[in-house]
Amino acid sequence: MTESIINFYELRRKQPRFQGIDAGHRACLGCGEALAARLVLESTGPDVIVANATGCLEVFTTPWPESAWRVPWLHSLFENAAAVAAGIEAALKAQGRQSKVLAFGGDGATFDIGFQALSGMLERGHNVLYVCFDNEAYMNTGIQRSSSTPHAAATTTSPAGKQRMGKRHLKKDIVSIIAAHHIPYAATASVAFPSDLRKKVRRAMAIDGATFLQIHCPCPLGWGHESEESIAVARLAVQTGLFPMIELERGELTGAMPIREQKPVVDYLKPQARFRHLFADDARAREELEHLQALADHNIEIYKLLGSGVDALDSEGADTVRRGGNRWG
């Protein structure tokens, strides 16, 4: 059978998975966030309602009058996704209905603008899974720094130049702040490790209460790497220790994905234009490279990321491929 006579519409409908975001969305080539959102909904299934904050995800999925979503979905404002989700959850509860409510936001909506509403939702203990798609800057409005932007990364509002080597401040440790609300489950995940990501979504969904997931998703445009490298770059963020993959339950560390072989941070930084200035012949650049390496080493140290114990390689979390694709469990 040749491809020209394949009924793609039929085939798409018959895919053996739930595609909560379908094709035709306007995300850039190699968008990590579009992938992450689809992976999340694959694990939640269709019985959810999504409240989405302003941001790339909201814009590229809903170019009026179209929508890429296959679940009930609502956008209100930048700052109130958690509050809207809390309201939906309360309304469902009043009606005696069971649907899980999700809140989606980027790092801007989570770390900065919507933080107050998020904190309130967590404090009130709503049955909501809040997912933060962390691409480390305000990409939708043209790559402005957020409190999630990593140290030394260049954005349009933290440019590298004579005065500074990119962002002077550190990336906010949001997951610890969230965990300090004493919620049952808060975790970090990465699009480069879909098995682990889905496992964490399933864990969060099984809990009745406020849960939180931070997903590291590369932005080829804002980070300045090739579109095909999105997964490779995200993988390196984990393998260098710059993005630790951890689970916190009631504030306690209950899981950390071990690093099989620690890669130097330059492996992660090199492909990204936002760190290009760190490879100039400049004493400040050399210092910042060392600084970033120290931050990675610090993560490895505090979360004990160099594996040990019976399953030092964390075979469960690893994305090992098998013939027939049955690796996702």
Add this chain to the structure above:
Amino acid sequence: MSDVKYTRGGCARPATSLQFHTGSWRVQRPVHRHGAAPCHVACPAGENPQAYLARIEEGDEQAAWRELVTINPLPAITGRVCPHFCESACNRATYDSAISIHGVERYLGDKALAHDWHYAVPARAVGAARVAIVGAGPAGLAAAYHLTLLGYQAVMFEANPEPGGTLRGAIPEYRLPRGVLQVEMQRVLDIGIEFRANTRLGRDVSLEELRQSHAAVFLGPGTQRARYWHVDGIVQRDLHQALDLLKAWNTVGKLSMPASVAVVGAGNTALDTARILRRAGVASVHLVAHKALPEQAASGDDVMPVHPREIAQALEEGVQIHPHRGIRRLLLRGERVVGVEMVHMKKLRGADGVYARVAFEGTETVLHVEQVIPAIGQTVDGVGFDALVADNGFVSVNAQGAVTAGYQGVFAGGDAIGKGGTVTRAIGDGRRAAAAIHGFLQGREWAASVLAPVTFAQLNVNYFEPAPRPEDPVLALKKRIGEKEVVGGIEQQAVLQEAQRCFSCGNCFACDNCWTLCPDTAVLKTQELAADGAHYVFDYDYCKGCGICAQECPCGFIAMEAEL
């Protein structure tokens, strides 16, 4: 009902974004591209281990064997005696350790013998053309097998009473048990090949007779004439050739030799001779090799063309190997050997750019031995087809295996064409000659396809787990007596693990990576509708050409093509 609207806003139906075809943004498109696995490219017989490992992983061992014997009808034999070029080429060797392909091949071969699996041979048409095959060694058997599969009547002429050639004469039983050899060869002959035993070309039948009564002739006579060996023109009176000793050992099982012997040579025949001498009770066996031991070789060195495992076993068994040594002088008392003078030698490039062996003065040592056995190679014994043997002692053929001496319809292969003497190479020669004969008889040119192997860099090994390679069980030194097979095979569990360790270079193995990681849901899963052996199709209406699927494909099966 009031028509006052309290909120402003819009709404949309689910998945209406499908109306917008983001495929129009694309400047490059992903395509499925089959690549040749390096094991396949490296195999002199032309086997495709990737393909049969895949069948094993799918749980169908018989299908795996069928895949294997479409190329090589003698896997139980080659699984034992081949130095496995496939494993040297295996991409997994760069990652942790090569797949034990020879172990899998041997397992499948033995399983087929134990379960009496049969080749799938199409029914032959009445009056099928007859093709003569001279020599029932590996080349001849492979040619006869493939010609039969192609619908011809193969007629084999063998000078000895039994088939086997080199397999029977030169390979000792501890490497290749006679039971395996016998049954696997008989299974080939049983597919309808006419076998004429005790019929020697040049004595019982002439080449011209064969050419007249057959549509084509394949010559696989092997190399039966030992190279003339002497030291400065001097030869001891009781000179024995290594190949004769091997034949005697393989048929009689006894050798009469003095207590100390030196074997001269660096190949399999030399090493096997040294090892049977130990088994025959010779106390002191020396191997004087003009080449390097594999593990000590510097790059560019010429290395002994034998498997390192065989060398290790020979050393264990007490063979003393003297690498990079040549014999300068025979120490004779009368015409009897009392020792040899050895000297350090190396192959060096001279001022004219030509490599030559250089002996280093002042490095001479004397080895006290009572016999010297040359094993420095053989050439073709051209009785009955002298005109085809070139000055170098081999039959000269073109790329199709046709003899270049002007005899139309005569093809040759195996050791006789002097292109590296391995059983596997001979089997490949036989198969290629069969295809060339088929082409010749149909009046069209046949050319072997040349494939570029998938490189390690084309794979994405982040998706594989490190896993150990199973080692073959080796008979304890004390038990290595007589004919007992030294190296054992691997078990079913290990075979399955090897199949799972295979990187599946250049071939989709349905891991779901592209399907999972496409941000645009432009990869759709379907086995039925994928025409190219993949399990997925690209929906180019939506594919933006980001390249993630190609980058993350573990097997190197997806390539990006420019579209502008």
